[in-house]
Amino acid sequence: MDQIPEQALDWFRAGKGAALATVVETWGSAPRRVGAMLAVSGEGELVGSVSGGCVEGAVITEAFEVLEEGGSRILTYGVSDDDAFAVGLACGGTIRILLEPVGLENGLPEDHLAALCEARAERRPVAHVIDTQTWERRLEGFETHEEKFRADRSAFLEDGTTFVAIHNPPLRMMVVGAVHIAQALLPMARIAGYDPVIIDPRPAFAAENRFPGERILEDYPDEVLTREGIDTRTALVLLTHDPKIDDPALVLGLRSDAFYIGALGSTRTHAKRVKRLEGQGFSEAEIGRIHAPVGLDIGAAGPAEIAVSIMGEITRVLRKGA
Numbered sequence: 001m002d003q004i005p006e007q008a009l010d011w012f013r014a015g016k017g018a019a020l021a022t023v024v025e026t027w028g029s030a031p032r033r034v035g036a037m038l039a040v041s042g043e044g045e046l047v048g049s050v051s052g053g054c055v056e057g058a059v060i061t062e063a064f065e066v067l068e069e070g071g072s073r074i075l076t077y078g079v080s081d082d083d084a085f086a087v088g089l090a091c092g093g094t095i096r097i098l099l100e101p102v103g104l105e106n107g108l109p110e111d112h113l114a115a116l117c118e119a120r121a122e123r124r125p126v127a128h129v130i131d132t133q134t135w136e137r138r139l140e141g142f143e144t145h146e147e148k149f150r151a152d153r154s155a156f157l158e159d160g161t162t163f164v165a166i167h168n169p170p171l172r173m174m175v176v177g178a179v180h181i182a183q184a185l186l187p188m189a190r191i192a193g194y195d196p197v198i199i200d201p202r203p204a205f206a207a208e209n210r211f212p213g214e215r216i217l218e219d220y221p222d223e224v225l226t227r228e229g230i231d232t233r234t235a236l237v238l239l240t241h242d243p244k245i246d247d248p249a250l251v252l253g254l255r256s257d258a259f260y261i262g263a264l265g266s267t268r269t270h271a272k273r274v275k276r277l278e279g280q281g282f283s284e285a286e287i288g289r290i291h292a293p294v295g296l297d298i299g300a301a302g303p304a305e306i307a308v309s310i311m312g313e314i315t316r317v318l319r320k321g322a
Contacts (some may be wrong), residue, residue: 004048005167006117008039012102012110017042019063020108023050024074024132024156024163025096032095035154035165042067050097051077062099070104072135098132098163106135115139116167123169123231125149133161140164142232149232150319169233170195173314176221176249177239178205181264184307185237186214192311194235199224201245222248230256235314237294238263247276254286260317262294262310289322 004020011018021038038048038056040063050059055077062075078094101107112128116139119126125142127149142149145164154166171194175182178200189196198214199221200206206218217224230236236253238246241264253261254277263273270292277287295309296316 002037002048004037004039005113005120007047008041008102009110009113009117011039011041011045012113016045017067018102019066020100020102020113021050021059021063021075022098022100022154022163022165023095024098024154027078027094035152040064051095055095059097059099063101066099066101066104066107070101071106072098072100072108072130072132074098074132098130100130108137112137112139120167120169123229123233125169125232126167128165128167129162130165131162150321169231171233171235171318172197173235173237174199174221174225174228174230175237175239176200176246177241177264178202178207178210178216179239180303181239181306181310183210184304185310186211188307188311192315197224197228199249200240220248221245222252225249225252225256230258232257232259234258235260235318236262237310237314239294241265241269243273243276247273250277250290251280254282254289260291260314261289262291262313264294265292267293291317 008018008020019040021040023032023034023036026034032050036050038046038050038059040046040060050056058077059075066073075097102113103110116126116128127140127145129140130137148155148164148166149168152166152168154164156163173189173194173196175185175196176199178198182198186196186198196214197217198206198211199217199219201218201220203218206216208216230253236249236258238249240246246263250263265273274287291313295306296312298309300306300309
């Protein structure tokens with residue numbers, strides 16, 4: 001996860017002063033999406049980006065002004081097609097940027113920024129909500145802006161003045177079973193922006209040469225998942241076919257806020273799995289959270305295609321819900 005708000009807080013507490021710039025609207029082919037951030041210290045240090053070319057320079061100049069004068073402001077930058085590429089706003093793009101000085105009048109209060117950073121550190125989805133007319137601010141959770149959190153989409157509300165900046169924890173994928181499908185799935189997950197972990201207590205499977213460069217935890221999944229935690233940004237994928245390994249992980253997954261739980265196995269295998277879970281007291285609705293057989297029904301044949309189907313299903317659930 002980027003550390004832009006955290007760096008701004010550190011600069012402020014070090015007495016350097018800090019301002020946060022956030023892209024709040026774009027038109028055309030602006031180079032950064034809504035929600036992109038840039039932090040500027042009073043000594044000219046930078047982290048993050050809101051655009052490119054001279055736009056960054058203009059934002060920095062404005063940041064120095066708000067650090068002197070106080071007060072948040074909305075900046076608007078546009079460029080004609082003729083000189084668009086020279087400043088990084090391709091194809092005549094236009095952007096609006098919210099600029100907030102930390103700890104100054106009508107700026108971003110230190111305690112608000114600290115609470116935002118705390119939520120991010122704890123992997124809690126949090127929205128920084130600001131009324132751009134009154135400059136009142138509040139933090140809100142996943143349940144208030146579920147659609148925006150699922151889409152990772154910061155945006156103005158329908159009133160046109162209240163901006164919601166979405167701060168999601170990084171995506172994680174816990175893959176139980178270091179099998180052939182996992183060998184294809186982990187690189188796909190990493191490309192799609194996940195931090196994948198492979199979990200398998202069997203040394204012959206959980207071998208570095210089978211998963212070069214990946215994080216491999218040679219332990220039983222219930223112990224790993226208890227230690228690592230499962231939250232709303234975690235996908236849990238079970239691939240071993242072995243109830244001794246999969247079932248304890250499923251129990252923890254069903255008791256967690258994981259946004260996706262998938263388990264490999266035929267319809268018949270899953271029916272047996274359901275009976276075992278019912279025997280442990282899980283309801284039909286709780287068991288219904290499990291995607292089994294795992295993956296979209298695309299007629300996949302072979303580990304790579306099954307991995308594609310799993311990645312597609314996880315993406316669908318992440319963005320559209322179960």
